Amino acid sequence: DTEVTQTPKHLVMGMTNKKSLKCEQHMGHRAMYWYKQKAKKPPELMFVYSYEKLSINESVPSRFSPECPNSSLLNLHLHALQPEDSALYLCASSPLLGPRNTEAFFGQGTRLTVV
């Protein structure tokens, strides 16, 4: 299984809603990532988890709250978002050790629309 699965594929939420994005992988990868991608722009790194601990936060606003409950799951909790937060949110995973630790696997993304 070389897949990173993201749910839901599409999400529309209001500015006062609370929602969560989910990401799952069963490749035994101990590094997991959240990226944000606006239309016609490259993906931008948001968060990195190593061994289920947050290791990198790229100065992301607190309305985005990541969580890594176990080595296979990564969540992104959303609260009080703005319309400009509408984007494709990508999850990725990679090994932490070994010769393949340079190869990150990405999910298909969740397309989020904030209304």
Place this chain on the structure above:
Amino acid sequence: DAKTTQPPSMDCAEGRAANLPCNHSTISGNEYVYWYRQIHSQGPQYIIHGLKNNETNEMASLIITEDRKSSTLILPHATLRDTAVYYCIVRAPIIQGAQKLVFGQGTRLTINP
């Protein structure tokens, strides 16, 4: 990590070799060159990476110049499914730990029938 420069767009005929250039003139001695691609509405996909020797896998070949200031990704027999944005990334290796992949603007490659 070294900055990369890629042409914003390129076209290639189906069945021909697609050669995608990348300039990384400030690359350091221990930095690798990575290539990813992103097909429309999908997540990025790892293609290949290298340090100074040319590399080949089932997807592509990577040619790195002797001075390492530039590289070329070669898709030997391009198909319509190779239409995508191709990202060249330069970064130092991490022996143990999470990698901080930073994407540049990339090259939008269009394969024409």
